Amino acid sequence: MRIARFDDDRMGVVASDDTVVDITDLLEQYDPLDAADLLPDLITHFDELKSELESRSASGGGKSLDDVDLHSPLARPTKIICMIGNYREGTDRPQQIMDIFFKSPEGISGDGDTVILPPHEASIFHHEAEIALVIGKESKDLSRDDAMDAIFGYTVFNDVSARGLGREGINSFLGKSFDTFAGFGPWISTPDEIGELYDQHITVHVDGELRQDYNTSDIERPIDELLAYISSITTLNPGDVICCGTNHQGLGAMQDGDVVVTSVSGIGSFTLNVRDSDARQWQRGVDEEMAARVRAQGQEAPAQGNGG
Amino acid sequence: MRLVLTADDRIGVQTDNGFVDTSSVFDDIRFRTAKDRMPRVLAVFHERRSQLEELAQSGTAEPMPALQAPVPRPPKLIAAFGNYREGMDGDRQKQDLFLESPESVIGPGGTVVLPAHEATIFHHEAELALIVGKRAKDLPADESALDVLAGYSCGIDVSGRGMGRIGPSRIGKSFDTFTPLGPAIVTTDEIADPQKLQVTLTVNGEPRQNYSTDDMEYSVVEILSYVTGFMTLVPGDVLICGTNHQGLGAMQDGDQISMSIEGIGDLQVSVSDPHNRDWQRGIDEEMAARVRNRAGSR
Numbered sequence: 001m002r003i004a005r006f007d008d009d010r011m012g013v014v015a016s017d018d019t020v021v022d023i024t025d026l027l028e029q030y031d032p033l034d035a036a037d038l039l040p041d042l043i044t045h046f047d048e049l050k051s052e053l054e055s056r057s058a059s060g061g062g063k064s065l066d067d068v069d070l071h072s073p074l075a076r077p078t079k080i081i082c083m084i085g086n087y088r089e090g091t092d093r094p095q096q097i098m099d100i101f102f103k104s105p106e107g108i109s110g111d112g113d114t115v116i117l118p119p120h121e122a123s124i125f126h127h128e129a130e131i132a133l134v135i136g137k138e139s140k141d142l143s144r145d146d147a148m149d150a151i152f153g154y155t156v157f158n159d160v161s162a163r164g165l166g167r168e169g170i171n172s173f174l175g176k177s178f179d180t181f182a183g184f185g186p187w188i189s190t191p192d193e194i195g196e197l198y199d200q201h202i203t204v205h206v207d208g209e210l211r212q213d214y215n216t217s218d219i220e221r222p223i224d225e226l227l228a229y230i231s232s233i234t235t236l237n238p239g240d241v242i243c244c245g246t247n248h249q250g251l252g253a254m255q256d257g258d259v260v261v262t263s264v265s266g267i268g269s270f271t272l273n274v275r276d277s278d279a280r281q282w283q284r285g286v287d288e289e290m291a292a293r294v295r296a297q298g299q300e301a302p303a304q305g306n307g308g
Numbered sequence: 309m310r311l312v313l314t315a316d317d318r319i320g321v322q323t324d325n326g327f328v329d330t331s332s333v334f335d336d337i338r339f340r341t342a343k344d345r346m347p348r349v350l351a352v353f354h355e356r357r358s359q360l361e362e363l364a365q366s367g368t369a370e371p372m373p374a375l376q377a378p379v380p381r382p383p384k385l386i387a388a389f390g391n392y393r394e395g396m397d398g399d400r401q402k403q404d405l406f407l408e409s410p411e412s413v414i415g416p417g418g419t420v421v422l423p424a425h426e427a428t429i430f431h432h433e434a435e436l437a438l439i440v441g442k443r444a445k446d447l448p449a450d451e452s453a454l455d456v457l458a459g460y461s462c463g464i465d466v467s468g469r470g471m472g473r474i475g476p477s478r479i480g481k482s483f484d485t486f487t488p489l490g491p492a493i494v495t496t497d498e499i500a501d502p503q504k505l506q507v508t509l510t511v512n513g514e515p516r517q518n519y520s521t522d523d524m525e526y527s528v529v530e531i532l533s534y535v536t537g538f539m540t541l542v543p544g545d546v547l548i549c550g551t552n553h554q555g556l557g558a559m560q561d562g563d564q565i566s567m568s569i570e571g572i573g574d575l576q577v578s579v580s581d582p583h584n585r586d587w588q589r590g591i592d593e594e595m596a597a598r599v600r601n602r603a604g605s606r
Contacts, residue, residue, distance in 0.1 A: 031338075033338055033339070033340060037340065040340070079409065079410065079411075084473055084474065085473075096473060097472065097473045098473075099472040099473035099474065099479055100479055101406070101407070101478060101479075102406075102407035102408065102409060102482070103407070104384065104407060104538070104539040105383075105384070106384070106539050106540040106542065107539065107540055118537065118538070120537065140484065166402060166403075166404040167389060167401055167402040167403070167404040168402070169475055170389060170404055170475040170476060171474045171475045172389065172404045172405060172406040172478070173406060173407075173478075174404065174405055174406060174407075174538060177407060177538050177539050178538050178539065179445070179538075179539055179540055232423065232424075232425070233409070233423070233425075233479060233482055233483050233484075234409040234411045234412065234482055234483065234484055235411040235484055237411075
């Protein structure tokens with residue numbers, strides 16, 4: 001099943017005939033507080049809604065996808081948790097230490113929305129295409145065996161990243177937390193929908209030119225392992241979004257006027273526009289310097305940080 | 309005004325005579341779970357303040373009940389790196405902040421539970437906490453930025469060291485129970501100057517941290533201006549302003565931690581370590597010296 005948010009805060013299922021069937025009426029019984037609540041309500045009550053959702057999804061006859069305005073399926077995730085790195089990137093390096101960071105859940109961008117580059121002096125603004133999962137139930141200390149049961153579904157994420165800001169030697173990842181820098185869509189696909197999880201083809205096209213082009217078969221820590229790790233640190237809740245990391249081979253600049261299409265083969269694709277009021281320019285194409293630097297990572301013992 | 313949230317989910321004001329239940333002022337505020345109520349209350353706090361003050365004066369005071377964190381689950385929890393000079397002269401370090409898990413908050417009387425993860429040490433970091441009361445983006449770095457705050461509180465940024473991959477451990481600060489917060493939201497009008505507050509922390513009565521916010525590298529208004537250059541702040545967001553590392557020390561099983569900021573209040577929590585590890589007691593002098601002598605190595 002594919003679940004989308006569209007038009008004026010409507011929730012729908014994307015049916016087998018590729019039309020969007022409105023299901024907002026099914027969620028009214030839960031008395032949602034606001035738009036941000038619709039999907040968490042749907043997730044929380046999914047078991048009781050499932051048969052009706054499936055039936056509407058099967059019968060179709062909704063609005064054509066071309067005629068609806070899709071939004072990010074979650075208006076505001078409760079948390080966005082991102083894996084650092086997490087792809088082998090063609091190397092046979094040993095597994096690196098698992099690590100995560102938190103990304104601001106404000107100012108989410110969805111299909112057709114515009115990423116606004118801030119005036120900050122970043123060395124570059126990169127796209128990072130990722131497969132992301134949406135948590136389906138409150139979870140802490142998941143075992144790897146139980147981890148996959150905590151997943152409600154998958155979505156396509158672009159972790160827009162400003163480089164070179166902040167204090168040197170720290171990597172706060174704050175350059176990923178500008179408003180509009182969390183782009184995801186076009187919908188959430190339930191796990192039964194996407195096919196083989198570790199054979200997902202992930203791409204980014206910028207103005208039609210291929211940039212990132214990798215497969216989830218190259219993932220360093222599989223999703224059950226990263227869920228066990230993350231939930232050993234922090235409680236997960238329905239509506240949390242976890243981004244599974246990116247392959248840096250193929251990153252490139254996002255700049256004024258760019259049209260960025262991010263795709264995961266078993267889920268779908270969504271489009272982000274880019275606006276930079278300063279109209280700065282970076283080299284087009286793949287950032288080969290970054291790609292080489294990340295390939296070289298993990299070939300030696302990682303530096304252990306300290307301090308607060 | 310000192311706004312508090314009781315352990316049994318009542319919203320009230322701590323007055324000279326005790327606690328006054330003011331929940332009725334917010335009866336119409338709907339919420340999803342009890343933990344998510346305070347951000348919605350804070351969103352209307354400024355406009356209902358006179359109503360709240362009236363009731364706080366006319367209502368019946370009762371002895372202070374047990375409290376929980378004034379914002380049990382903030383929409384965002386944002387922490388400053390370092391941010392104290394600690395005797396350093398010369399140029400300020402570059403400003404930087406990061407996000408922590410908002411699930412990590414506990415309240416007064418709570419228990420910090422050390423996880424099984426292998427940390428080199430678990431440190432306390434006593435910090436001035438800012439509680440956001442209004443949506444805000446692109447604030448100027450002047451006094452007017454303080455208008456977005458509902459108030460101040462005490463925060464302890466419990467920090468597991470030596471974890472994770474790049475630079476200082478951020479992830480070691482995001483464990484559940486690792487951000488004690490409270491006891492109250494003390495409104496900004498009660499605090500004449502947030503850069504003239506003495507912050508202390510003791511462990512089992514033994515002094516550890518004891519510093520003034522006048523030593524901050526980037527002031528409260530500079531923090532608010534900087535962070536809103538990145539992201540929108542929303543009611544209930546909590547920012548912790550960084551710590552002075554002179555006086556950090558281990559937190560370990562059975563410890564009683566007591567933090568205090570003058571004019572804001574006292575925050576007490578205990579520590580439980582199911583794995584009963586031992587670290588040296590007292591101040592971590594090695595860490596203190598390293599931060600004093602920092603040369604971009606942090």
